[in-house]
Amino acid sequence: MLKIMVLMALAGMFASAAELRVIAFGAHPDDCEGRFGGTAARWAKAGAAVKFVSVTNGDAGHQEMGGAALARRRYAEAQEAARRLGIAEYEVMNNHDGELMPTLEARRQIIRAIRQWKADIVLAPRPNDYHPDHRYTGILIQDAAYMVVVPNIVPESPALRRNPVFMYYEDNFQKPAPFRPDVVVSIDDAWQTKMDGMDAHVTACTLTIGARPAASTERVAHEEARGPGFHGRARGVGETLRGRSGTEDPARGSI
Ligand SMILES: [Zn+2]
Numbered sequence: 001m002l003k004i005m006v007l008m009a010l011a012g013m014f015a016s017a018a019e020l021r022v023i024a025f026g027a028h029p030d031d032c033e034g035r036f037g038g039t040a041a042r043w044a045k046a047g048a049a050v051k052f053v054s055v056t057n058g059d060a061g062h063q064e065m066g067g068a069a070l071a072r073r074r075y076a077e078a079q080e081a082a083r084r085l086g087i088a089e090y091e092v093m094n095n096h097d098g099e100l101m102p103t104l105e106a107r108r109q110i111i112r113a114i115r116q117w118k119a120d121i122v123l124a125p126r127p128n129d130y131h132p133d134h135r136y137t138g139i140l141i142q143d144a145a146y147m148v149v150v151p152n153i154v155p156e157s158p159a160l161r162r163n164p165v166f167m168y169y170e171d172n173f174q175k176p177a178p179f180r181p182d183v184v185v186s187i188d189d190a191w192q193t194k195m196d197g198m199d200a201h202v203t204a205c206t207l208t209i210g211a212r213p214a215a216s217t218e219r220v221a222h223e224e225a226r227g228p229g230f231h232g233r234a235r236g237v238g239e240t241l242r243g244r245s246g247t248e249d250p251a252r253g254s255i
Contacts, residue, residue, distance in 0.1 A: 020048035020049070021048070021120045021121075022040070022049065023050075024050070028054055029081075030201035030204040032052040032123075035123075035125070035170065037193075039185045041086055041193040044087045045086060049088050050087040050088055051087065052087060052089070052090045052091070053092075054090075054093065055106070058092070059074070060097035061074065071092075077200050077203060078201070081197045081200035084199075093109055093113075097133065099133075100132065102136045106140055108154050110143075110144040111144045115154075116157065119160075121166075122165070123166075124137060125138045128173040141166070145163075149163050168241065169241065181240035182243045183240065183242070184240045185241070187239055
């Protein structure tokens with residue numbers, strides 16, 4: 001019943017998104033685009049305030065470059081991606097790539113970001129990934145999910161009065177449980193915008209495919225070769241999302 005109510009609320013928001021505030025977290029600059037770029041572009045176009053957050057600065061995400069020079073370049077690429085997708089903001093947190101840990105300080109960073117954005121919807125990866133940065137990003141958002149409404153936690157940042165809806169991106173991990181979508185958003189008419197946003201991350205492309213720049217379409221083909229359902233297909237392209245089980249909302253119960 002509650003799941004149906006969430007879906008109805010999301011559908012209603014999509015029809016008239018002017019008041020909707022969305023914050024999407026990824027471990028690295030370009031992670032949000034791959035999982036959520038099309039839906040983000042659609043929501044932004046409909047008037048929603050959409051923000052991406054990269055929890056690390058991406059300073060290890062290249063075969064040859066590294067350190068502060070790479071972090072600055074990836075920050076610039078993230079801003080260009082935001083411009084292409086039409087989203088309001090792209091924050092890159094100053095945590096080292098490849099070294100993210102689910103610390104109390106990192107949790108506080110996440111709590112502040114969700115509160116300051118006054119988020120209605122929060123998106124994050126499931127904490128099942130082989131990559132520690134992806135896994136700990138999922139854990140950090142999970143650990144912040146209730147705390148954003150507790151005033152004595154990070155007291156300098158005013159607590160939210162209403163807990164946002166927390167959702168997972170689609171993934172292919174089978175353990176501890178396969179991903180099952182609750183929401184599927186068609187992105188046929190935002191597909192090219194999503195590709196343009198991904199293409200802004202020139203340095204990230206070289207790590208995925210090899211030591212040379214690669215277009216987003218090639219990256220998508222590469223990812224799809226690893227398993228079905230990563231980006232949808234040429235016809236009826238969609239992005240799928242799942243409500244975060246176990247998230248408690250004092251007003252609405254468990255999602
Ligand atoms: Zn990543």
